[in-house]
Amino acid sequence: MKTKIVSAMASGTCTQAADALANQVRETLSDAEPRLLAAFASTSQPLPELVRELAQRFPGVPFVASSTSGEFTDRGDAKGSVSAFVLSGDYRVFAGIGGNGSPFEASMDATEVLPLDDAAARLAGRINADLERAGGIIGMPDVMVAAIALRGCVPVVTGNVAHFEQVHATGYELTPSRTGERDDVQADRGCTFNERNAARHCKAVDAITENAVAAGGREVREMAQDTAFMYSRGFEDLDGHIWGPLWMHPDAAVQVPEAFANAAR
Secondary structure, three states: OOOEEEEEEEOOOHHHHHHHHHHHHHHHHOOOOEEEEEEEEEOOOOHHHHHHHHHHHOOOOOEEEEEEOOEEEOOEEEOOOEEEEEEEOOOOOOOOOOOOOOHHHHHHHOOOOOOOOHHHHHHHHHHHHHHHHHOOOOOHHHHHHHHHHHHHOOOOEEOOHHHHHHHHHOOOOOOOEEOOOOOOOOOOOOOOHHHHHHHHHHHHHHHHHHHHHHOOOEEOHHHOEEOOOEEEOOEEOOOOOEEOOEEEOHHHHOOOHHHHHHHHO
16 A cells, blocks of 8 residues: 555634545545544644544544644645644554653553564464574574564564564565665565464454353363464363364465465475
8 A cells, every 4th residue: 555645734613624624635545544644733723622623534543733833734834724744554553642651651651562472472483493494593582573573464663674584584474674764665564465364363263262261161272273374272162062263374275284384485
């Protein structure tokens, strides 16, 4: 998805300005979805009311707003108006308000932190084993970062590109970018379409199993598998029946699994 940055400016009452901004943005973006909105309003505009109006017209879109002494876009400037800048593309935007404490703690409060869960830990073990066989030792911390990124389908932006390029060279679809780099062609370089679907289906397998255990069932850990072509878990229900929810890569379903696994490497 191509990155788009749209600017717009409008005046009038809060309702009129919000309507005009929304129309300008939608007309320029066409079918593209806005991912982030930044609005800058004149001090003559009541900011709380403007924020409510914009939230109604851009539901679910994270945005920031502030009062300014002058409004401008790339096409000009004005007084008593509202200017807006909208980002669209293959981005995930997280927004929140951090609490008291250090700047780092505040940023953690406002950011989604991806966990090193069981699936990511198992994947990290496989990545580390593959790296050792290839003679590329990068250390477990970076291996775990790579596994979390692959499981969460997010890109890795780092100052240590060399380590993560070794993970990619071993056969994992992880392409790191250096801190500060910009990629207008493909913003999410952490996973491919198939991997994104795989992560979604694996999470569904986890949800089925965890809901069953929460309802009184027992997890059968020896049934768990996490391979290049299949992900499965197992549980026993209250009547003693054994269930094994699984997801298999659709290509592997029509091939010999081992041949698919070798091709995936």
